Amino acid sequence: MSWKGLLFRIFLCIGLFATCLYSYLDTQNMLTSLRIQIPELAAQVRRIQEENGQLRYQIESRENPARLMEIARQNEFAHLKYPNCDEVLTLHEASPFPEKSGIKPTESRIKSKLAFVRK
Structure with a gap:
């Protein structure tokens, strides 16, 4: 076996190892960035759910039959x-x-x- 062939195989193994290491680190960086985004997205979901609850309350209060009857008694709606x-x-x-x-x-x-x- 020649020294050139052995040297080529060593560099090939080192290059393959470096490629695998780079791929692993890139995957870990992507996972870390996703883990950082999770709390932000969870907070955004909570805000949207709170806003939906407030909007449901507003809809229910505006569609309340007692309120609608009160509005119907007002002068501006007397023509109805x-x-x-x-x-x-x-x-x-x-x-x-x-x-x-x-x-x-x-x-x-x-x-x-x-x-x-x-x-």
Whole structure:
């Protein structure tokens, strides 16, 4: 075996070891940066959840029937009235898959009612 071949093999092993070491360190750096981001993202999720809770509370307080009745009694909403029976249109929602539900297409089953007021 010649010295050149042995020297080449040693440098090849050192280069392969250096490449593996670099890959390992790069992976560790990436994991460390992700671990640093986790608390920041968790805090952001908590903030968003708190904001969602506040928004849900605001929606519930604005849709509160007592508040809506109070608003209806105000002078600026005095022009609003309940619609007459002839002013209400009712649409019947049919099943999107009548053949699967056992309903013939000619039959109509009421799933929900939607009311619209004519002007």
